[in-house]
Amino acid sequence: MVARPFVLVALFFTLVAAAPPLRTLPLTKRIDHSKVKNIVKSDQARAKGLKNVNKGDGEREPVNAFANGIAYVVNVAVGSPAATYSLIVDTGSSNTWIGADKSYQASNTSFPLDEFVSVSYGSGFFEGTAYADQVALSSDLVADYQIIAVADFSFGFEGYDGILGLGPTILTNGTVSDFELVDTVVDTLYYDGRIKARVLGAAFAPLNANGGVGSLAFGAPDPSHYTGLLSYTNVTKAYPSSLYFGIDVRFDYGPRTLGYGSGIVDIGTTLILLASDIFEFYANSTGGVYDYYVGLLRLDEEQYNKLQPLNLRINGATYELTANAQILPRTLNVDVGGDPDAYYLIIADLGYPSGFGFDFILGQSFLERFYSVYDSGQNYDNTDSRVGFAQTKYSFSEVN
Numbered sequence: 001m002v003a004r005p006f007v008l009v010a011l012f013f014t015l016v017a018a019a020p021p022l023r024t025l026p027l028t029k030r031i032d033h034s035k036v037k038n039i040v041k042s043d044q045a046r047a048k049g050l051k052n053v054n055k056g057d058g059e060r061e062p063v064n065a066f067a068n069g070i071a072y073v074v075n076v077a078v079g080s081p082a083a084t085y086s087l088i089v090d091t092g093s094s095n096t097w098i099g100a101d102k103s104y105q106a107s108n109t110s111f112p113l114d115e116f117v118s119v120s121y122g123s124g125f126f127e128g129t130a131y132a133d134q135v136a137l138s139s140d141l142v143a144d145y146q147i148i149a150v151a152d153f154s155f156g157f158e159g160y161d162g163i164l165g166l167g168p169t170i171l172t173n174g175t176v177s178d179f180e181l182v183d184t185v186v187d188t189l190y191y192d193g194r195i196k197a198r199v200l201g202a203a204f205a206p207l208n209a210n211g212g213v214g215s216l217a218f219g220a221p222d223p224s225h226y227t228g229l230l231s232y233t234n235v236t237k238a239y240p241s242s243l244y245f246g247i248d249v250r251f252d253y254g255p256r257t258l259g260y261g262s263g264i265v266d267i268g269t270t271l272i273l274l275a276s277d278i279f280e281f282y283a284n285s286t287g288g289v290y291d292y293y294v295g296l297l298r299l300d301e302e303q304y305n306k307l308q309p310l311n312l313r314i315n316g317a318t319y320e321l322t323a324n325a326q327i328l329p330r331t332l333n334v335d336v337g338g339d340p341d342a343y344y345l346i347i348a349d350l351g352y353p354s355g356f357g358f359d360f361i362l363g364q365s366f367l368e369r370f371y372s373v374y375d376s377g378q379n380y381d382n383t384d385s386r387v388g389f390a391q392t393k394y395s396f397s398e399v400n
């Protein structure tokens, strides 16, 4: 009894002393202007693929390869001597793989595992072989024995070398033959003692506010990238969002509630997608007219000036998307096939109605306004994972 407070104090100091320096990684937003016209189709195909969850058993939805024109990418060094690959950063999938564009160069850290790997993303697909190799995100973030896949065949990823899969471990289930689950890069960094927790923090900014640079923090959120309180919400129980960084949200447009749902937070999706019924209500409320050619709602200047905040209520906290946060960066209007002077809303139709446990995706358009944290907890089945959000200096920015 007497010793207890003393032990706690000692433990406290040990933790403080042992806190590792923050490990961050710069990300770059890559825009392929010739493919930006696909963003809605690509996001919708991805939504369908994620909703149906990779089965890894050869049975999969037909894939519409509408390559996404906008992605956050990071350069990753694989092997020793290392070769560098430009990978799409994704929290909606968990396998890390290379070989889409640049071929894998086996080195003396390369260990073939002779296992078949396949993952379907809805907007793309790959199959290949598993290897263990050293994966270095930076000199501090080295996963020494990381299971990766090397694609024999892929499509939907032209211009990229593959994916850095930062989603929950459970999403690897069934993707690698003879394995139930495979450690993600985050898991390996944690096991190797490079990071203290299976936590990622992601900072992005509107395209025209900072030129499309992002920052990923490993092991803990990076306080230099957010302001105010960081609020967490447990991962939703609603399947299949429960397999992802899935959350429950109420969507309010001005004073009216558009709907409730369970959906996911996803760095690999460009826009904010809402289930068709919720989207219809939003469309009606804004007065936006669906532009069939572009795939987005279009407003004139008068409607834009009357646009009300879209508030996301998440576990008691409110995240406000201002009018400016609800529109496509106007510098992309022509790329999407639109009128340079119109206003296009970045809240788009998910492509199917609510009620399937996958009612929305909060993609980059949301994450560029709020700091996000992906905490995988202790369990490998995603049951104690949580997602955090905080405001940033860009939340109310009038530049997008």
Ligand SMILES: *[C@@H]1O[C@H](CO)[C@@H](O)[C@H](O)[C@H]1NC(C)=O
Pocket (backbone or CB within 6 Å): 080, 081, 108
């Ligand atoms: C790894 O391979 C390189 C040549 O590619 C060689 O120079 C180096 O000595 C090798 N290292 C080890 C530890 O075998």
Ligand SMILES: *[C@@H]1O[C@H](CO)[C@@H](O)[C@H](O)[C@H]1NC(C)=O
Pocket (backbone or CB within 6 Å): 170, 173, 174, 180, 181, 381
């Ligand atoms: C992986 O998927 C299989 C088949 O659907 C299932 O039986 C198993 O429980 C899953 N594993 C985990 C850890 O959820």
Ligand SMILES: *[C@@H]1O[C@H](CO)[C@@H](O)[C@H](O)[C@H]1NC(C)=O
Pocket (backbone or CB within 6 Å): 280, 281, 284
């Ligand atoms: C949208 O508005 C039209 C006309 O104002 C109305 O008939 C329709 O019921 C509305 N739909 C929804 C989903 O609110």
Ligand SMILES: *[C@@H]1O[C@H](CO)[C@@H](O)[C@H](O)[C@H]1NC(C)=O
Pocket (backbone or CB within 6 Å): 234, 383, 384
């Ligand atoms: C979130 O999950 C934790 C356990 O992982 C639990 O203690 C807590 O009550 C949950 N919070 C809510 C609001 O459900």
